Amino acid sequence: MKDIAQRAGVSESAVSFALNDRPGVSEITRDRVRRVAEQLGWRPSTAARQLSGEGAATVGLVVARPADTLGVDSFFLQLISGIQEVLAERHLGLLFQVVEDVADECAVYRRWWAEHRVDGVMVVDPRTDDPRPDLLEELGLPAVVIGGVPDAGHPGISTVWADDAGAMAALVDELYALGHRRIVHIAGLPGLAHTERRIRTLRAEAERRGLTEVRSVPTDYSDAEGAAVTRRVLESGTPPTALVYDNDVMAVAGVAAATELGFLVPGDVSVVAWEDSPLCRMVKPWLSALSRDTVQFGRTAAQELTALLDGGPARTVQVPVPRLIERESTGPCGA
């Protein structure tokens, strides 16, 4: 900046004014300074900028999952792509970290906060009894919870959510209409908020219709557990006629397991994957799936966070309900 000031023949302050669109310099000086800066390829040092009051120009994202369960999911990278699109426009950096569990995650937030490393964070995989919103509220770190439930208790925190409950209800409607009465929901991790929401909704819908042979079985999202649970429920006395998997990976593994056991899909048992991906069209039969625009989800979340950083109020915004794409793995109940 000193260089610029010298070459443009003005003081450093003038340069600062010129480049930040602040009043106090004439248009012609401003132009001259701009040109010199451009020519020198100058960019403000984020450190210096931050030290003098501006933010860190960075938002944080930490995901708490063990390395091996992380890779299979296409969800995260899609989400991140969407987030990046928005952040890149504003030249905000994304500080990314993967940790083992929520306790570590909280530690990371504390550190980031103490080191002034981030201006805000995005929280994924919200849980029941989640300590994170409280912590972030306490630290005063702007945050948006991705995939949470509307939550009035935290005025500084935005929520971006999809109506899992509605989607589940619609899905049960659909399966019911096809004649299915025995449904097993191979759910995801028990502690996760959306898992619990889906489980609760399924139970409520079943009760409403007087269905007794409807249940959820929590898993760890892995193909191994997906296959294992599938085998277990299909080999029971009265096997279900419809299986709903909480992710694409388990659904694919489940279909393979069912086929091996001699069950026809969708003849003997219908299968729905919650989360669409290329995977669903890579196996035969093609999997019917609940699809949503994950990239857009990320965009929306990032927009909410930037709005928060701009001093806007915390909001709760809903993204479109996942839509059922019917492919080949669902059909009328045969049993």
Next chain:
Amino acid sequence: MKDIAQRAGVSESAVSFALNDRPGVSEITRDRVRRVAEQLGWRPSTAARQLSGEGAATVGLVVARPADTLGVDSFFLQLISGIQEVLAERHLGLLFQVVEDVADECAVYRRWWAEHRVDGVMVVDPRTDDPRPDLLEELGLPAVVIGGVPDAGHPGISTVWADDAGAMAALVDELYALGHRRIVHIAGLPGLAHTERRIRTLRAEAERRGLTEVRSVPTDYSDAEGAAVTRRVLESGTPPTALVYDNDVMAVAGVAAATELGFLVPGDVSVVAWEDSPLCRMVKPWLSALSRDTVQFGRTAAQELTALLDGGPARTVQVPVPRLIERESTGPCGA
């Protein structure tokens, strides 16, 4: 820090000395200061620290791939997990960005450099005629190229690489021993260094053995192209008896396509996936695959980068050659 100084009854400089293990302060004072700092949950502001000469305590990673081809791969998140393990130990942050193409990627490096945002970067997906090493060398940004070829031309840049050529040669050996003479390699993106290396090696190995019906077909790594190419080559006059896919996703899609066409795997055609993942055990027949420890790959790369940041010399380190896991999709040539 002012707080700490006050409460410990010493000057700010003494605090700095104490907390940075610098001489100039007695052990008892050092302990006292440490205790106060701990109690206050103090962490140095990275910005201030950076401004006074230390680095940014951050390394950068940018991946240049369109959003949709990004998600299917389990490679990246695994790699990042490994990287994180090493970075977390040293409290280094990871600044992550996804962009459209290499030109954008270069722009990001320039910006990061100008803004002093990162101390070093990790470069993935090295290409033939890659502009990035030159640029990074010019900027003086420490870097490690992940999956590159040993490259003597850039003294400031480390390389971590796997011997794709050796793996390909071994694979051809294996297939040749099984009696396969017509092999098609469904390759990845043409510009990528490892793609070219695999293609060249395959051609060389074929020539060495006088095999004329061996070739590579480049693709974009997508399941769609994988399936399309599979159909095309299998429907040609003399179909290959062995297919080698450059990633797991295409291999799975390819098997599905082959099966649909009435080809038995491995009876009519053997299939090998280059890159192992849960996917390979989610389809029947289970896919034989070249497996490597991607998390470890990330760890190694991160270690090289931290070594570079510590002022060590640039090195070229090789990770273990991918190992062929024979499952159910490979067998003796039937034709």
Next chain:
DNA sequence: ATCGATCACTAATGCGCTTTAGATTGCCTC
């Protein structure tokens, strides 16, 4: 011709930390 007001700019301060150059003390040596 004088005054206040506006404009274009400069000087100086502070952000939180590291670091260099002192300042003070105690201790040893001859």
Next chain:
DNA sequence: GAGGCAATCTAAAGCGCATTAGTGATCGAT
């Protein structure tokens, strides 16, 4: 007991930027 030296601490400068207070100069109004 004076000089020297090491140990321990403090004062002050500087990193690159934003910002506030201050300085001239120009202009319109009286």
